[in-house]
Amino acid sequence: MITSFGDAPKLNLAPSMQYFSTNRRSPEATFEQAVLRGQPDDKGLYFPASIPKLTDEFFQRLHARAEDEIAFDVIRPYIGGSIPDEKLFEICRETVNFPFPLIRITDDISALELFHGPTLAFKDVGARFMSRCLRHFSAERDGKTIVIVATSGDTGGAVANGFHDVEGIEVIILYPKDRVSKVQELQLTTLGGNVTTLELHSSFDECQAIAKQALADTELQKQAFVTSANSINVARWLPQQFYYFFALKEWQDEPPVIAVPSGNFGNLASGVLANMSGLPVSHFIAACNANRVVPDFFETGDYKPKSSVATLSNAMDVGDPSNFVRVLEIFGRDNSELKRRMSATSVSDEQTAETMRYVHSNYGYVLDPHGAVAYSALSDYLDDHTAARGIILETAHPVKFDSVSGIIGADTAMPASIKDLLTKQKQVTEMEPNYEAVREVILEKAK
Numbered sequence: 007m008i009t010s011f012g013d014a015p016k017l018n019l020a021p022s023m024q025y026f027s028t029n030r031r032s033p034e035a036t037f038e039q040a041v042l043r044g045q046p047d048d049k050g051l052y053f054p055a056s057i058p059k060l061t062d063e064f065f066q067r068l069h070a071r072a073e074d075e076i077a078f079d080v081i082r083p084y085i086g087g088s089i090p091d092e093k094l095f096e097i098c099r100e101t102v103n104f105p106f107p108l109i110r111i112t113d114d115i116s117a118l119e120l121f122h123g124p125t126l127a128f129k130d131v132g133a134r135f136m137s138r139c140l141r142h143f144s145a146e147r148d149g150k151t152i153v154i155v156a157t158s159g160d161t162g163g164a165v166a167n168g169f170h171d172v173e174g175i176e177v178i179i180l181y182p183k184d185r186v187s188k189v190q191e192l193q194l195t196t197l198g199g200n201v202t203t204l205e206l207h208s209s210f211d212e213c214q215a216i217a218k219q220a221l222a223d224t225e226l227q228k229q230a231f232v233t234s235a236n237s238i239n240v241a242r243w244l245p246q247q248f249y250y251f252f253a254l255k256e257w258q259d260e261p262p263v264i265a266v267p268s269g270n271f272g273n274l275a276s277g278v279l280a281n282m283s284g285l286p287v288s289h290f291i292a293a294c295n296a297n298r299v300v301p302d303f304f305e306t307g308d309y310k311p312k313s314s315v316a317t318l319s320n321a322m323d324v325g326d327p328s329n330f331v332r333v334l335e336i337f338g339r340d341n342s343e344l345k346r347r348m349s350a351t352s353v354s355d356e357q358t359a360e361t362m363r364y365v366h367s368n369y370g371y372v373l374d375p376h377g378a379v380a381y382s383a384l385s386d387y388l389d390d391h392t393a394a395r396g397i398i399l400e401t402a403h404p405v406k407f408d409s410v411s412g413i414i415g416a417d418t419a420m421p422a423s424i425k426d427l428l429t430k431q432k433q434v435t436e437m438e439p440n441y442e443a444v445r446e447v448i449l450e451k452a453k
């Protein structure tokens with residue numbers, strides 16, 4: 007039962023939020039246009055024309071409010087009226103309908119656990135929000151919306167789950183045979199219903215190329231509305247701010263340092279955006295693995311993309327982080343301001359494993375490899391800033407990664423949802439990486 011829309015009318019609200027392209031050659035777009043287009047034609051990223059400021063009253067009442075109310079107040083200015091308030095509140099409620107506990111590991115370090123959603127990773131938040139926005143925007147159009155996703159593991163599961171059973175939408179997932187973990191494969195292949203999974207005898211890159219071909223196929227687009235659920239979409243990026251507010255709702259101290267395990271930098275960019283809206287955070291740490299393009303940029307001032315190298319924290323194996331430009335944009339492209347407000351650290355696989363063992367044996371807490379990168383970076387920072395305390399984002403459940411039990415020398419407790427998953431039947435169509443065959447499937451599903 008919705009009793010109020012929170013503080014919304016008191017917000018300093020832009021009447022209709024516009025989004026510009028970070029490359030500044032494409033025209034501005036409304037939230038709806040930005041969601042449906044995904045990326046501007048000039049290959050920049052959509053960015054809000056102004057960053058809303060939340061009121062003092064909002065922050066004074068933060069501790070007392072429900073998660074869905076907080077989410078609604080945070081996102082509403084960004085929607086710029088593209089979705090009616092009542093509908094938006096329902097979308098927020100469905101997006102954050104699982105717990106986000108802040109767990110104290112030591113006196114100085116707490117973990118915000120973002121892995122209690124359906125696919126046990128933080129990407130559930132963005133995927134659930136985006137699917138419901140897309141559903142809303144597609145409702146007036148005849149015919150189905152086809153969402154095509156190529157995945158190397160985690161993203162596909164979150165997107166498939168986020169769109170599962172959402173009316174009017176058909177999801178087609180392409181994944182490379184024998185290249186995803188057992189849990190990931192089950193998450194991709196056992197949903198059924200409006201989710202069709204194609205197991206291709208190919209690499210991830212070939213899956214990606216086929217998805218891109220479908221998105222660029224103008225003949226196909228005349229017969230079916232095909233879109234992607236790419237991580238740069240504003241409807242996946244912006245709702246990631248929510249859980250930074252949830253962390254501060256539980257926090258009873260001076261503004262924390264927050265360490266974010268970073269790959270494509272969408273998560274970190276959303277945290278910095280929340281900070282610009284008034285969320286009290288003393289410092290951000292971009293915690294990277296051996297893929298150290300951003301830590302190198304902080305050291306040298308040169309941004310040099312590289313090919314990615316494989317690490318234990320494989321969801322962060324990114325050599326040219328697509329969302330980093332949004333971080334630069336938030337700081338008005340002022341690098342001295344950037345360095346004052348955040349730092350970037352690279353953590354090796356040895357340090358990551360050592361951190362997992364240390365935290366498990368001393369505090370009885372099981373970190374996943376991504377959270378461990380953040381823990382290591384934060385504890386180094388706190389060694390030099392002894393008065394500070396901080397939070398790491400635990401971005402995925404340790405059970406998703408086969409490496410964990412070997413590293414800590416113990417089994418990780420299996421959540422009920424995984425036990426349930428192991429009993430399900432894989433439903434998949436195996437095929438050669440042939441665009442025409444995939445196109446047939448799309449046209450069939452569009453009917």
Ligand SMILES: *Cc1c(COP(=O)(O)O)cnc(C)c1O
Pocket residue numbers: 127128129160267268269270271272273274321322376401402
């Ligand atoms: C995607 C992912 C990350 C990296 O998030 P970005 O927003 O790409 O920086 C970190 N940890 C896990 C578990 C992920 O799945």
